[in-house]
Amino acid sequence: MLTVLLVGFVTLSLLRVDISFRTRPGPPKFIRIVHGEPSVELFETEKRDEVIFGGCSVYGYVPRWLLVW
Numbered sequence: 001m002l003t004v005l006l007v008g009f010v011t012l013s014l015l016r017v018d019i020s021f022r023t024r025p026g027p028p029k030f031i032r033i034v035h036g037e038p039s040v041e042l043f044e045t046e047k048r049d050e051v052i053f054g055g056c057s058v059y060g061y062v063p064r065w066l067l068v069w
Contacts, residue, residue, distance in 0.1 A: 018063035
């Protein structure tokens, strides 16, 4: 049992997914994280909760997806 938990933890820690502690209406879902300067189209998709802005600076291990609930 301990081996299964350890393998699961290592596998999940290597994925580029982060978990949000802010709640949003609706079921849990994965939302893409966008880095860099956003365009006008990205502002529209952010209003529809399809993407989340991750900032302009990208360094090291950066998650690409965010799990929100």
